[in-house]
Amino acid sequence: MADKLRAQQQLEQLQTRYVGVGHADTTKHEWVSNVHRDSLxxxxxxxxxxxxxxxxxxxxxxxxxxxxxxxMIQPCGPPKEKEDI
Structure with a gap:
């Protein structure tokens, strides 16, 4: 149990240190934009x-x-709007 907690804490530290890593709420568009910006x-x-x-x-x-x-301003264009189902 302690290993899982330690791994989760390390992941959270990486996510706060490196924005491009993403987090649980990162959308596909945000992640792809970060990758494009890093490349550029x-x-x-x-x-x-x-x-x-x-x-x-x-x-x-x-x-x-x-x-x-x-x-780098909008490497993948504007984000697509979600459709309500």
């Missing part, structure tokens, strides 16, 4: 990766960086 932030933070995207898109590196920053 990683691309922006690694200059070689950003240069790779710039060459592939045939755009200047700074323009690609700005496009990625803009995508």
């Amino acid at each position: 932030a990683s691309y922006i933070g690694h200059p070689a990766m950003l240069e790779h995207f710039a060459v592939a898109l045939n755009e200047p590196r700074e323009r690609v960086r700005l496009q990625f920053v803009d995508k």
